Amino acid sequence: MQENMIEIEKMAMILKLLGDKTRLTMVKILDSHDCCVCEFVEIFKISQPAVSQHLRKLKDLGVVKEARRGQWIIYSLHKGSEYYSVVKALLEHLPSQDHKLHDLEKQGLRISCD
Amino acid sequence: MQENMIEIEKMAMILKLLGDKTRLTMVKILDSHDCCVCEFVEIFKISQPAVSQHLRKLKDLGVVKEARRGQWIIYSLHKGSEYYSVVKALLEHLPSQDHKLHDLEKQGLRISCD
């Protein structure tokens, strides 16, 4: 028996949250590097509000957390989340998305926020 | 490194599929017992077409399979699915839903299909 049980309603919520390519990729990236909003804007080629709204949903369920650093807000995986073990289990099945960050670095767009 | 990698697009699809309370519960139930459509109708108190449509989505992505037995169609988890390992990992975090089937048996509604 698994020690980290999650009610079925909550699990459905988390899976719906992560059942979006953009948010899932965000979480996978955050699994290896903290990021700020502007980096995600570059990576996903969507508007800044769109990124902000995705991050808010992730934050609302406690999957990510934020920390202000100057004018930037750095997002990271919330390892204390009650969902962390499930999130981690899922991420293990996903190939690394680090190339997306490396592409940013090549363009010189990553240095801006850290 | 995990041997059973899944592309991020495919993973998002599967999570969206399972990010619905009804479908997730269906899959959890199928993890311990095969079921026919009419049983799910009783369990979820939704229409037969609604059940049928959920099962079709699950079948379309290969998460469940069907087998005709007389006039009934028996659904079961498709253990050969490329997603089986992920599905299994998720189900391990969920409490058993067997009570839903036991309730059916008490009402005498389960015997009809097997």
Place this chain on the structure above:
DNA sequence: CCTCCATATAACCAATTACTTATATAATAC
């Protein structure tokens, strides 16, 4: 063949979703 039963499909609808643009907030630099 016709009827009954289990299931699937079609057509429709209200709620939700993921984006957009426009605007507000908040910290930094001058």
Place this chain on the structure above:
DNA sequence: GTATTATATAAGTAATTGGTTATATGGAGG
């Protein structure tokens, strides 16, 4: 202070979703 930059929120919209009812399909039994 004002301007700039990063982020959040608001409002609007087209697409998707999960349900419904009505109808079609297909096997079982007379």
